[in-house]
Amino acid sequence: MEAVVEEKEVRSKTQDLDIPDVHLGQYFRSICESFKDRTALIDGITDERWSYAQLLELSSRVAAGLQKLGFGPGQLAGLHCDATPDIVFAFYGTVLSGGSMVFAKSSLTERELTYQFGDSRPSLVFCDEANADKTKSACATISSVETLVIFGERENMVSFTMLKDTPLCELQPVPSGDSEQLLALIYSSGTTGFPKGVMLSSKNIVASVCLLCDPRHRSFHEDDILLGTAPLTHVSGLTVFNASIAVGACMVLLPGSEPSITLPAIDKYKATVISQVPTCIQKLVKSPLLENYDVSSVRVLYFGGSSMPSVVARAVRTKLNIKTLQQGYGLTETCGSISLTPANSEDTESVGTPLAMTRMKVVDVNTGINLGPREHGEICVKGPTCVSGYLNNPEATAKLYDSEGFLHTGDVGYYTEEGMFYVVDRMKEMIKCMDQQVAPAELEDLLLK
Known part of the structure; x- marks a missing residue:
């Protein structure tokens, strides 16, 4: 997933992805008719298929x-x-x-x-x-x-x-x-504040699936068995399930992400792809139950929500023997991931480069001016997965985008000369100490070491 960095913007080299303009x-319906006899879904508790x-x-x-x-x-x-x-x-x-x-x-x-x-x-x-x-x-x-x-x-x-x-x-x-029809409402705090109804259109959801399933960077295929632990009521759970069926794969749906639930399921169904947040991954590699189950089938780990401490990443590679770790970055307002790390990346701190058809930038939080590589500011994004706004809240919707049509993520971060993005923290969670702004994530990382 090579990126292009120009005029203080970062975009994917892929700008020709075919996104069907359909409901x-x-x-x-077309997906189900294409893969009709393959197993699409397994209840990981009852084994119903x-x-x-x-x-x-x-x-x-x-x-x-x-x-x-x-x-x-x-x-x-x-x-x-x-x-x-x-x-x-x-x-x-x-x-x-x-x-x-x-x-x-x-x-x-x-x-x-x-x-x-x-x-x-x-x-x-x-x-x-x-x-x-x-x-x-x-x-x-x-x-x-x-x-x-x-x-x-x-x-x-x-x-x-x-x-x-x-x-x-x-x-x-x-x-x-x-394709512009509202299909899903998921309430989020937005970039900050009281929960707002994020309006996901058919176009947003289909585009999200197409971006995640772009064969130029995806690490899952129709023969894979994905472990579904994220709630389907959350944008990550919904998009991962949709991506799974879009390629003809099979998803094992679980009611949670505790090791007592996930480890037996990985062993029983020989899951090849798992998707979890770093805190759950940390529980997994530290669990005393790990030695009781065969998890050698897992070859890909997708994670997001926060960066993965290097000590946890090392444990994943040694204890679980997973070679491919990919971090995605996104929010409800972007209908899931807008960036992803390369499959061969060793950097578990980065959230990767923009996905196809997506542009990202970092702006000064006070002036809104575009910043260059390694300068910290607010991450903004523009692409087909970005929603139209919030239900019944025109004021918050107006504040969601800048004058160039980029969506404010509310996340502080930066990008490198190669277009790799790093999230430092949420804008409203920064701790003020004297005249300095301290990111809670930095403190958490220090405490983990």
């Missing part, structure tokens, strides 16, 4: 069931549950019915859930039994919510099983959809 539903053909069929049945409930184009479905493969069918069922989804992570309190659904105004909400009471209570005050659908059984709630059993012949045609 995600059409894109998903679904082929690509079954993935499309069940999602289509859910879409038909949603239509019978009066749900369709222009409407929004909420989702609040723990990790389960049913999220996949609920999301793509919603997409195939012409609707959109707001993802509300299961760790939210009732107050936080009420805020997110009150702001986004879904007409239908999916939940599981563990979060049913919280969801019902939160939605009781939101007039837009007409239907609650549960992954399980609960009185006065529609059973998701019933939707999955809807005859395919009852699926009604829906408009093909616009």
Whole structure:
């Protein structure tokens, strides 16, 4: 992934990537039809498996069931549950019915859930039994919510099983959809502040998949088995799953990233690619359970969220014998990764170079002037995965972009003469000491040594 550095901007050399101008539903359908007999998804707890053909069929049945409930184009479905493969069918069922989804992570309190659904105004909400009471209570005050659908059984709630059993012949045609259509809402603190509904369009999601699956730099293929530990309600979990199915690979979905969950799954399914944050990786290499399982199948580790301390990277290479470590960098507002380190990189501090069709720069936090190599400032990005803005928040949306159309990430960092980027810290988390700005990440790294 060579980069071009010119006029105090860094861009990928790849500016000709073919990104289909289609609705995600059409894109998903074509993928499933291409790999129909291959295994797409495995429940890492129950061992239940679904082929690509079954993935499309069940999602289509859910879409038909949603239509019978009066749900369709222009409407929004909420989702609040723990990790389960049913999220996949609920999301793509919603997409195939012409609707959109707001993802509300299961760790939210009732107050936080009420805020997110009150702001986004879904007409239908999916939940599981563990979060049913919280969801019902939160939605009781939101007039837009007409239907609650549960992954399980609960009185006065529609059973998701019933939707999955809807005859395919009852699926009604829906408009093909616009690539600019809102498809997913994920609440984020934005670059700073109170949670805002980040609007992910079909174009953003399809572009994100295409960038991650660019054969010129990706390290996973159709014969790989990916371990899915990131929640599908988080942008990283959603994009990694979409990237997995886009190349015809198989994903083993797990409810968490604890060593007691991931190590047995790696051994049982012979996972070849794992994706985790550095803190979880650190737990993995330090776990006393490690010696009980065969993890030799893993050849690629993707990580992000923060840099990996060199001591942890060494442990990964020696204890897990993983040769390829790649760090991605992105945020909800960029629909996932916008940069990635090369597969042969030994530098686990860098977040890599821009992905295809993506431009990045660093600006002075006070003047907004573009900075040169190794000068610290705010990282800004421009590309097809950057979202249009925040739901119901024009003021925050206006502040998201600069006059040149670059998105403010809120991250402090710099780039080298070769176009490799480094993230120092979040702008609002910098610690002021005397007349100096100290990055918490630097202190954390010192404490780990």
